[in-house]
Amino acid sequence: MSDTRAIQHERPEFVCTIQTSGYGVVEKPLSTWEKLADFGGLRKTLILLFLALIWEVYARWLGNPLVFPTFTATALAFWNGLVSGEIPSATFHSMKVLFQGYLIGLVLAGLFTAFASATRIGSDLLETLTAMFNPLPSIALLPLAMIWFGLGTGGIIFVLIHAVLWSVALNTHAGFRSVSPTWRMVGQNYGLSRIGYVTRILIPGAFPSILTGLKIGWAFAWRTLIAAELVFGANAGGGGLGWYIFETKNALEIPSVFAGLLTVILLGIVVENVVFLTIEKRTVRRWGMQT
Amino acid sequence: MSDGASPLLSVKGVTLQYRTRDHLVTATYRVSFNVYQSDRFVILGPSGCGKSTLLKAVGGFIRPIEGEMRLNGVEISKPGPDRILVFQEFDQLLPWKTVKENITFALVASHTLNAREAAQRAMFYIEKVGLTEFADNYPHTLSGGMKQRVAIARGMAMEPAILLMDEPFAALDALTRSKMQEELLRLWDDTKFTVLFVTHSIPEAVRIGNRILLLSAHPGQVKGEINSSGADIPHADGTTLSGRIERLLFERSVTEKSSAHV
Structure with a gap:
């Protein structure tokens, strides 16, 4: 054969018409059992x-x-703690301290990140400080904090700030730097002001990282708080969940100790799976920035 | 052609340089050209001829180290909403905004319109690119071609003095690409907007442009300007327009090399 591209096996050509019905299930709702x-x-x-x-x-x-203790004894102690108001008031006390520390930590993280984004020396400073302090467990600072800030909640808030600040600042800064150059150019192209550029391009663009920082910061703060209350709660005026666990242990009310731990777990689950998950679903998942 | 009329965009002797990590690269060397009202002006050249850099300079993102660029007689010094860029990348849409919000955001942020007028104009242009039913979708639910349509709609909604398009169809598959070229021409028929279009594809340049600027590679220098009627019909000497362009882009670099030996 001179033409090597010629068809080797002769076959007739054919064209089909596509069926429009009669091919069984195309789409059908799942059964209740499958949905469950x-x-x-x-x-x-x-x-x-x-x-x-x-x-x-x-x-x-x-x-x-x-x-x-048995599960039923723990559940009963939990119920009694709830009814008597001990657990709610301990929770309230813990949350109050936690929020103070968390918020101050966030504000400081914001300032640090702003400084780090604006100048190179700020960026170097943030990176050095984070490298130093991020691995340092907050609880290790508590003895010092008590000397500096006294025996009130001041010391605990100080260690909470330390727990929140570095992880949030680190993640936010990393997030800002990873904002796509195309989005940056789009922002500049439409003539956004400096503040508009930060709030409408940088923050939403870095939001997946920022959210991760917030979650890590929250987890660090929560653990630090319970540990700090457990160790120094008596001096810090008492009243928190850690203190509740410590106190009931001293009274050998072991089911109540378990009830206190259960409360810590439940709050952790609620914040992680309700608060943060809701934020995540409404933002980054909806935007397709995280699957 | 608007002979005698003053050009909308005039670029005179522009040299552009940028820094990489260990080099100072000259992207274009003393490039001059004029774009007139309602031109579909195409900058065509091989990869690395600095055409994208040139477009970003017109956008105001890069300052030339030599020469000047004027839009309506005013020197270009920074990015602004009178020159809207449409990028090649699909991620030029902000993922945290819906299709409609992406357009209204641009109109409101640039103080072009208030919120209500912006919504109206956004829907008008969304309809023009045939995406009305996707107006409330988030960008990640759209295909690549649809995203580029939204980006074009956003650019056109701004009604800039000149629309700058940086290989907007290069990342699309061939079928979608051809369809988008046709759509762009149809949109141009409607509003006769001025567009500066960068591409490395000769067929695309011939189809889109009414005037084609040819750039040489490394650093980009002007090789010539050619008129195009949109169809790739044979010239008087029997060669097609794309054939002529190919020869111009290719042949001179050969003679340059041979002249270097002399």
Whole structure:
């Protein structure tokens, strides 16, 4: 063959007409059972119930409520703590201190990041400070904080600020720097003012990083707070959840200790899965910046 | 052609340089050209001829180290809403705003219109690019071609003195690309906006432009300006327009090399 591209096997050409109906299921709603199985909250609730059951069985088998109370005893202590107002007031006290520390930490992080974004020396300063202080556990600063700020909540707020500041500043700064150059040019192109540029381009553009910083900062602050209250709560005027755990342990009310821990866990879950998840769903996930 | 009339955009002897991490690169060397009202002016050249840099300089993002650029007689010194850039990248839309908000944001931020008028004009241009039913979608739910349409609608809604397009269709598949070129021409038929269009594709330049500026590579220097009727019809000497452009872009670099040996 001289023409090597010629068709080797002769076949007739054909053209089909496409069917418009009669090909079974195209789209049909899922059954109730399939929908329930897809609902993550339900699956997780089942896991929780199963864990509670194991707890109950093990504690009963152990039979030593001073070491490991049953789930039902813990639940009862939790209920009593709620009704008597002890747990709510301890929670309120903890939250109040936490919010103060968190907010001051955020404001300082904002200032640091603004300085770091505006100047190179500021950026160097922030990077050096974060490298130094981010690995330093806040609780290690508590003894010093008590000397500097006295025995009130001042010391605890100081360590909370330390817990929040670095992770938020680090993430926000990294977020600002990773804002796409195209968005920056778009912002400049439409003649945004300096403040408009920051609030309408930089902050939303860096929002996935900022949100991560807020979440990490919150988790650090929460752990630091409970630990600080647990160790120094008596001196700090008492009243927080950590203090509640410490006090009930001293009174050998072990189910109440468990109830206090349960409260800490529940609050953590609520903030992570309700507050932050809602923010995430309304912002970065909706915008397709995070899947 | 508006002979005698003063050009809308005049670029005179512009040399552009930028810094990379370890080089100082001259992107264009003493480039001059004039763009008149309602021109579809195409800057065509191989990769690395500094055409995108030139467009960004017209946008006001880069200052030339030599020469001057004037829009309506006013020297270009910084970015501004009278020169809107449409980029190649799909991420030029802000993902935290819907299609409509992306356009109204631009109109309001630049103090072109108030919120209500902005919404009206946004819908007008969204309709022009055929995306009315996607007005409230977020950009990540759109295809690449749709995103570029939104970016074009945003640029046109600003009704700038000149629209600057930096290879806006280069990242699209061939079919979508061809469709978008046609749409751009249709939009031009409607409003006769002035556009400065950068591309490295000869067929695209021939199809889009009424005037084509040819740039050489590294650093970009003017090789010539050519008129295009939009169709790639054979010239008097039998060669097609795209053939002529290809020869111009290719042949001279050969003679340059041979003359360097002499």
